[in-house]
Amino acid sequence: MHCLPDENRSGILNGGGVSVVSPFALETWRVESSMINLAGKTAVVFGLANKRSIAWGIAQKLHEAGATLAICYQNERMKSEAGDLINDLSGASGFQCDVSNDQEIEALFAALKEKYGKIDILVHAIAYAPPEELKGEFINTSREGFRIAHDVSVYSLIAVSRGAVPLMTEGGSIITLTYYAAEKVVPHYNVMALAKASLESAVRYLAFELGQRNIRVNAISAGPIKTLAARGVGALGDMLKSHAERSPLHRNVDQLEVGGTALYLASDLASAVTGETLYVDCGYNIMGY
Numbered sequence: 001m002h003c004l005p006d007e008n009r010s011g012i013l014n015g016g017g018v019s020v021v022s023p024f025a026l027e028t029w030r031v032e033s034s035m036i037n038l039a040g041k042t043a044v045v046f047g048l049a050n051k052r053s054i055a056w057g058i059a060q061k062l063h064e065a066g067a068t069l070a071i072c073y074q075n076e077r078m079k080s081e082a083g084d085l086i087n088d089l090s091g092a093s094g095f096q097c098d099v100s101n102d103q104e105i106e107a108l109f110a111a112l113k114e115k116y117g118k119i120d121i122l123v124h125a126i127a128y129a130p131p132e133e134l135k136g137e138f139i140n141t142s143r144e145g146f147r148i149a150h151d152v153s154v155y156s157l158i159a160v161s162r163g164a165v166p167l168m169t170e171g172g173s174i175i176t177l178t179y180y181a182a183e184k185v186v187p188h189y190n191v192m193a194l195a196k197a198s199l200e201s202a203v204r205y206l207a208f209e210l211g212q213r214n215i216r217v218n219a220i221s222a223g224p225i226k227t228l229a230a231r232g233v234g235a236l237g238d239m240l241k242s243h244a245e246r247s248p249l250h251r252n253v254d255q256l257e258v259g260g261t262a263l264y265l266a267s268d269l270a271s272a273v274t275g276e277t278l279y280v281d282c283g284y285n286i287m288g289y
């Protein structure tokens with residue numbers, strides 16, 4: 001038997017008198033609470049490091065809607081923390097894949113084909129640049145730092161999409177994560193800003209090519225959130241403060257709110273949305289100053 005969290009009980013209980021439901025009822029509540037039903041859909045989510053990861057916010061929302069989840073973590077070092085989280089989501093399985101390695105991508109999609117046959121949703125929540133590239137001056141960007149940032153953060157979207165497309169036999173939705181620094185200067189974001197600009201362009205090119213297979217490709221431009229990757233960017237605290245002060249909603253966004261938009265993009269509600277960058281940033285991007 002499972003107890004529902006207090007704040008969620010009103011979603012299924014009339015009058016709020018009962019606090020315990022069967023596992024079956026909990027599953028039903030999950031689907032109803034999201035109002036989007038992804039039962040029978042399989043989602044592959046890349047980029048789970050820990051409970052602060054945007055991938056975790058997205059995975060929870062897709063799971064609530066009934067999707068079967070394949071969740072990918074980068075390497076052996078990440079396995080234990082990611083594995084504990086994955087175990088919390090019934091029916092979810094963990095897979096290891098370093099997206100800078102073509103053999104690992106190939107082996108992953110062979111394993112996914114074997115286990116699931118087809119997939120419907122692909123979430124790419126991965127980025128990396130060597131730490132020194134995000135602290136110093138942009139003009140000192142190294143050739144190797146530029147290569148790594150674009151390889152891991154951009155090329156990987158193309159590579160995993162190529163792996164996923166043959167398994168998206170009934171159409172699909174591919175979602176990646178970007179940031180406003182692709183368009184406007186955000187001090188310290190440096191080479192990662194160029195990678196995000198390239199990523200947003202890759203989304204448009206993939207959307208163009210994959211449209212004929214009814215596969216949609218979109219990016220979510222999230223406001224700053226304190227995650228492992230974001231902590232690598234200098235002055236994250238200043239960014240968070242400025243966003244909260246200047247955005248129309250006067251606060252920062254959280255991982256589950258990004259997850260909610262990913263859920264929408266994954267669902268038929270977004271059936272005519274492709275090639276877009278959607279802002280989930282409390283409105284920060286609309287401000288002139």
Ligand code: NAD
Nearest residue numbers: 047048049053054074098099126127177224225227228229
């Ligand atoms: P995170 O550190 O939790 O996630 C980044 C993930 O990328 C980690 O799981 C890491 O293991 C993975 N990764 C890095 N190199 C990899 C590789 N070679 N192979 C496989 N996986 C690899 O941080 P996050 O903030 O959740 O980042 C997810 C995405 O969201 C990134 O694309 C990031 O740029 C984007 N984003 C983050 C913010 C923010 O403020 N946190 C804002 C906008 C966009």
